[in-house]
Amino acid sequence: MAKLTxxxxxxxxxLNEKGKSKRAIAxxxxxxxxxxxxxxxxxxxxxxxxxxxxxxxxxxxxKSVVGHWWDTQQSLLPADRSPNVQQLWQLLVxxxxxxxxxxxxxxxxxxxFPNPT
Numbered sequence: 001m002a003k004l005t006x007x008x009x010x011x012x013x014x015l016n017e018k019g020k021s022k023r024a025i026a027x028x029x030x031x032x033x034x035x036x037x038x039x040x041x042x043x044x045x046x047x048x049x050x051x052x053x054x055x056x057x058x059x060x061x062x063k064s065v066v067g068h069w070w071d072t073q074q075s076l077l078p079a080d081r082s083p084n085v086q087q088l089w090q091l092l093v094x095x096x097x098x099x100x101x102x103x104x105x106x107x108x109x110x111x112x113f114p115n116p117t
Contacts, residue, residue, distance in 0.1 A: 004031065004039065011029065012025055012040070013039075013040070022037060022040070055107075055108050056098070057100070062098070066108070066109075069083075069088055070113055073088075082113075085102070085106050088105060088109070089106075
C-alpha cells in the first residue's frame with residue numbers, strides 16, 4: 001500500500017469534518033481504516049508528517065564543513081563555474097569518513113546552494 005499524498009490527507013481531514021465515517025473514508029481513499037485513524041490522530045496533536053528526514057551531512061554535523069569548502073571553491077573559480085561536487089564528496093569520504101553516496105551529496109548541494117550562473 002502506497003503512502004497517502006498530502007492531497008489525500010487533506011481530503012481525509014475534510015471528509016472527517018463533514019461527518020463521514022472512518023470506514024467510508026477508508027473505502028473512498030482505498031486505504032485501511034487504521035490508516036485513516038492514524039492520520040486523524042496525528043492531525044489532532046498537530047504532528048508533522050515526518051517525511052522531511054535529516055540528510056547524513058546534517059546528522060554528522062558537516063554543514064559548516066561543506067559550507068566553508070563551497071565558499072572557498074567559489075572564491076577560487078571564475079564566476080561562471082560552480083564547484084565540483086565530486087571533489088566535495090571525495091573530501092568528505094577521505095577526511096571525515098563520510099559513508100553516504102555521491103548522489104546524496106549532490107542532492108544536498110542542489111537544495112542548499114544556488115544554481116550556477
